[in-house]
Amino acid sequence: MTETAPQSEQPDESQVSTESYDPPLSPRPRSPFSFTIAVLAAVALVGYAGYLYVQPEYHIQVDYSFFLEQLEADNIESVTMASTEMAGKWKTIPKHPEEGHQYSEQFTTVIPIFEDRYLLNQLAEKKVKVNTRSGKSGMFIESLLFIILPGVILMTVFFFMLRRSNDPFGSGMFGGFVRSQAKEFEANEVKVTFDDVAGLEHAKRELTEVVDFLKDPTKFLKLGAQIPKGVLLMGSPGTGKTLMARAVAGEAGVPFYSINGSEFIQMFVGVGASRVRDMFREAKEHAPCILFIDEIDAVGRVRGAGLGGGHDEREQTLNQILSEMDGFQPTESVIVVAATNRPDVLDPALLRPGRFDRHVSVDKPTKEGRVGILKVHTRKVPLAKDVDLEEIAAGSIGFSGAELKNLVNEAALLAARHDKHKVDR
Numbered sequence: 001m002t003e004t005a006p007q008s009e010q011p012d013e014s015q016v017s018t019e020s021y022d023p024p025l026s027p028r029p030r031s032p033f034s035f036t037i038a039v040l041a042a043v044a045l046v047g048y049a050g051y052l053y054v055q056p057e058y059h060i061q062v063d064y065s066f067f068l069e070q071l072e073a074d075n076i077e078s079v080t081m082a083s084t085e086m087a088g089k090w091k092t093i094p095k096h097p098e099e100g101h102q103y104s105e106q107f108t109t110v111i112p113i114f115e116d117r118y119l120l121n122q123l124a125e126k127k128v129k130v131n132t133r134s135g136k137s138g139m140f141i142e143s144l145l146f147i148i149l150p151g152v153i154l155m156t157v158f159f160f161m162l163r164r165s166n167d168p169f170g171s172g173m174f175g176g177f178v179r180s181q182a183k184e185f186e187a188n189e190v191k192v193t194f195d196d197v198a199g200l201e202h203a204k205r206e207l208t209e210v211v212d213f214l215k216d217p218t219k220f221l222k223l224g225a226q227i228p229k230g231v232l233l234m235g236s237p238g239t240g241k242t243l244m245a246r247a248v249a250g251e252a253g254v255p256f257y258s259i260n261g262s263e264f265i266q267m268f269v270g271v272g273a274s275r276v277r278d279m280f281r282e283a284k285e286h287a288p289c290i291l292f293i294d295e296i297d298a299v300g301r302v303r304g305a306g307l308g309g310g311h312d313e314r315e316q317t318l319n320q321i322l323s324e325m326d327g328f329q330p331t332e333s334v335i336v337v338a339a340t341n342r343p344d345v346l347d348p349a350l351l352r353p354g355r356f357d358r359h360v361s362v363d364k365p366t367k368e369g370r371v372g373i374l375k376v377h378t379r380k381v382p383l384a385k386d387v388d389l390e391e392i393a394a395g396s397i398g399f400s401g402a403e404l405k406n407l408v409n410e411a412a413l414l415a416a417r418h419d420k421h422k423v424d425r
Contacts, residue, residue, distance in 0.1 A: 060103050060104045060106065060107045060108065061107070061108045061109060061110070062103065062107050062108075062109050063109065064109050064110065064111070064112055066109075067086075067088075067107075067109045070090065070094060071122055071123070071126060071128070072122075074091070074126050075090055075091050075092055075094060076088055076089075076090065076091065076123075076126065076128045077089045077090065077091045077128070077129065078128060078129035078130070078131070079123065079128060079129070079130055079131070080130075080131040080132070080133055081111070081130065081131070081132050081133070082132070082133045083111075084110065084111055085108055085109065085110050085111060086108065086109055086110075086111055087106065087107065087108045088106070088107055088108075088109075088128075089105060089106050089107075090103070090105060090106075090107065093105055182257040182258060182259035182279050182282070182291075183257070183258045183259065184255065184256075184257055184282075184286075185249075185255065185256040185257075185258070186255055187249075187253050187254055187255050187256075189256075190246055190249045190250040190255075190256050191250060192243060192246045192247045192250045193247055193250045193251045194247050194251050196243075196247065196376070197240065197243060197244060197247050198365070198369055198372030198373050198375075198376060199240075199365030199366070199368075199369025199370065199372055199373050199401060200239075200240055200244060200362060200365070200369070201369070202361070202363075203233070203244055203360050203361070203362050204244075204247075206358065206360045207231065207244065207248050207360065209227070210227065210228070210231060210248055210252075210335055210358075211248055211251045211252045213227040213333070213335075214248075214252035214254050214288045214290075214333055214335065215252055215253070217288070217333050227335070228335075228356075228357035228358045229325055229328050229334075229335070229336060229354065229355060229356075229357065230325060230335070230336040230337070230338065230355050230356035230357060230358070231335065231336070231337045231338070231356065231357075231358045231360060232296075232337075232338050232339075232340065232343070232350075232351070232356040232358065232359045232360065233245065233337065233338065233339045233340075233360050233362050234339075234340060234341070234343045234359060234360070234361050234362065235339075235341060235361060235362030235363060235364075236341055236364065236400060237341055237400070237402070238400035238401060238402030238403060239362045239363065239364055239400045239401060239402075240362060240400075240401045240402075241294075241339035241362050242258075242292070242294055242339060243401075244360075244362060245258075245290060245292040245337045245339065246258075246292075248290055248335075248337065249289070249290040249292075252288070252290075254288045254289045254290060254333075255286050255289040255290070256289065256290050256292065257279065257282070257283055257289060257290065257291045257292065258292045258294065259279065259292070259293055259294070260293075260294045260295050260298070261293055261294065261295045261296045261297065261298035261299040261300065262295060262298040262299075263275075264276060264298075264299050264317045265298065265299060265313055265314055265317065271313070272299070272313055272314070272316060272317030272320070273316045273317055273319070273320040275317075276317060276320040276321055276324060277320060277324070279291070280324040280327075280334075283334050284332060284334055287332055287333045287334050288333030288334070288335075289333075289334055289335075290335055290337055291334060291335070291336045291337070292337045292338070292339070293336065293337070293338040293339070294338075294339050295339065295340065296338040296339065296340050296346070296350075297340045297341075297342040297343075297345050297346060299314055299317050299318055299321070300318055300321070300338075300340075300346050300347055300350050301314070301318075301345050301346065301347065302345060302346070302347045302348075303315050303318065303347055303349075318347060318350075321350075322349055322350070322355065325354075325355045326354070326355075336356070338356060343359070364398060364399070364400050365399075365400075365401065365404075367393050367394060367397075368393075370393035370396055370399060370404060371389055371390060371393040373401050373404045373405075374389045374392060374393060374404055374408065375389060377404065377405050377408040377409075378408055381408060381411075381412050381423055382421065382422045382423065383422060383423050383424075384422045384423060384424035384425070386424055386425050387423065387424060387425060392407075411423050
């Protein structure tokens with residue numbers, strides 16, 4: 001089997017599994033904008049309807065002199081008079097005296113400032129149907145729409161922004177922006193267990209106690225024991241830290257929440273802390289569960305080293321994580337599992353007892369571990385008789401689980417490239 005050079009930046013979850021694991025996210029119906037959008041849409045609809053209401057029924061405006069000509073020619077069927085204008089309907093649609101095109105069926109014209117004493121007599125003489133319309137109600141509705149309505153819209157927007165500022169869980173207008181970005185996997189979606197993990201026997205022994213607590217917490221609580229609130233998985237990239245965290249959740253049969261440390265950090269100060277609050281609130285509602293923070297060094301670095309000081313977004317997020325972990329009750333079965341390949345840069349407050357009590361080293365596998373990993377990754381790969389996994393494991397010293405998986409995949413690709421039916425040496 002062709003071997004490739006070790007690759008140091010492989011994802012943790014590829015250590016060992018019987019198949020690629022990418023379960024669908026649990027549907028969590030959230031519509032933080034729906035109510036706001038509905039209110040604004042209703043206001044806009046009412047405003048538009050009112051705007052149409054105050055618009056003149058007849059949009060073609062003609063000169064008053066032309067109106068008088070048509071009245072004299074007995075071509076006016078009806079008129080509706082207001083304070084400053086008059087709308088009407090032709091008996092026969094006339095043509096424009098200069099441009100030659102026809103007018104529309106209905107028209108408007110402006111009533112002159114001077115009083116036309118003979119207009120009503122002429123209308124009565126020609127037997128034109130006359131209606132009247134109050135100009136004050138139209139002016140009032142126009143004032144309501146074009147002066148008060150914009151203020152109502154601005155006040156509505158301000159109200160929802162105020163709700164957001166007073167809501168630590170981000171359920172206001174911009175709630176979706178500050179909600180937790182953690183991916184949620186229900187208990188029946190987590191298929192990985194300790195049986196799917198090879199080469200990490202020491203880590204599995206360390207985490208067995210956590211699994212027992214999630215399965216039966218009363219066993220520990222009746223003796224006054226407190227299970228560690230947090231477990232820190234430390235190891236090189238590709239050694240299987242993420243896979244191990246999933247295996248703990250799968251072994252215990254509890255929901256699994258996964259998020260990367262970099263997903264907390266945003267350009268707006270306070271967003272990261274709000275996401276932390278929402279994430280821990282959600283985890284407590286679904287306890288017992290595993291809350292996994294990958295690459296925690298992205299948010300958990302030693303404080304005071306940056307230029308932002310205490311107002312730095314990263315430090316505020318870290319402070320909120322520390323506060324939430326201190327707020328766990330002994331009976332709350334929420335285990336925070338974090339992974340890092342840089343434990344030396346983490347803030348000491350994270351590592352003290354009461355927060356991340358357990359530090360589990362996830363090392364690169366031994367020869368026996370590499371054999372087990374190769375067996376798992378070659379289950380669906382047809383191997384020729386001359387392929388000796390023991391020999392390959394002996395020659396792949398220093399390979400992580402991700403690198404061994406890549407080795408098997410490269411060998412399968414090479415065999416396919418040469419039109420072979422099996423992977424050989």
